Every structure is written in C-alpha cells, then in structure tokens.
Amino acid sequence: MRAPSAAISGRTRLYGALGTGALLGGGLAYVGLADPHNPDFVFPACPFKLLTGWNCPACGGLRMTHDLLHGDLAAAVVDNIFLLVGLPALLAWVLLRRRAGRPVFTTPAIAVIVALAVTWTVARNLPGFPLVPTLLTG
Numbered sequence: 001m002r003a004p005s006a007a008i009s010g011r012t013r014l015y016g017a018l019g020t021g022a023l024l025g026g027g028l029a030y031v032g033l034a035d036p037h038n039p040d041f042v043f044p045a046c047p048f049k050l051l052t053g054w055n056c057p058a059c060g061g062l063r064m065t066h067d068l069l070h071g072d073l074a075a076a077v078v079d080n081i082f083l084l085v086g087l088p089a090l091l092a093w094v095l096l097r098r099r100a101g102r103p104v105f106t107t108p109a110i111a112v113i114v115a116l117a118v119t120w121t122v123a124r125n126l127p128g129f130p131l132v133p134t135l136l137t138g
Contacts, residue, residue, distance in 0.1 A: 064084055067079060082117075086116070090113075
C-alpha cells in the first residue's frame with residue numbers, strides 16, 4: 001500500500017502532465033487554425049523586437065510551427081531554421097544526457113547555446129540576410 005504523500009505526489013504529477021498536455025494541444029490548435037503570417041493574428045508581440053527592432057532568436061517560431069502543422073517545410077525553414085533544427089537537437093541532447101545519468105546543462109553546454117543564439121540573432125538581422133520571416137499583407 002502506498003503512503004498517502006506518495007499517492008498525492010503521483011496524482012499531482014498526473015494532473016500537471018494532463019494540464020500541460022492540454023495547454024500544449026490548445027496552443028498548437030490555435031497556431032494551426034489561426035494564421036501567424038497574418039498581421040491581425042492575436043498573440044503578444046515579441047518584447048525583444050519591440051525594444052530593439054531586431055528579430056530575436058525565436059522570432060518566426062509561431063509562423064514556423066504553423067507552416068510545419070500545414071506540411072510546408074520550405075516556409076518553415078525561411079521563418080526560423082534555427083528553431084527548426086535547434087529544438088529537436090536540444091531535445092535529443094537532453095534525452096541522451098538524462099538517459100546516461102549525466103547533468104543536462106553543464107557550463108560549456110550553456111555557453112554553446114548562448115553563443116549560437118547570439119550568432120543567429122546577429123546574422124539574421126544583417127542587411128540582405130536571405131531568410132526573412134514572412135508576413136502576408138492584403
């Protein structure tokens with residue numbers, strides 16, 4: 001028989017996982033049904049872009065997700081290739097490190113992630129950079 005605190009902890013984890021899954025599913029449904037390429041898309045603006053005028057490392061992520069949900073890989077690449085490649089790579093890194101019982105985010109790993117994000121931010125904001133997130137007008 002389980003101890004009462006263990007049962008509560010297991011139930012709390014289950015409810016937390018179900019709630020997280022519901023929020024994630026609802027968010028994906030909204031991004032898939034609405035169109036982030038449309039300027040009238042209802043979602044908060046990027047604070048980094050509002051303050052600096054630059055695209056942050058995640059700018060275009062909603063459009064990329066929308067394009068992936070609609071099977072348009074080429075448009076997803078244009079919207080944000082950094083997230084398209086980086087998020088699955090980061091997930092694989094975390095899973096492999098956890099499976100091996102090693103710390104996930106060591107200081108060198110964090111330094112590499114920060115350096116990549118800063119490099120991507122600077123590169124994508126250079127004049128003439130070919131991968132510019134798209135907004136539909138009209």
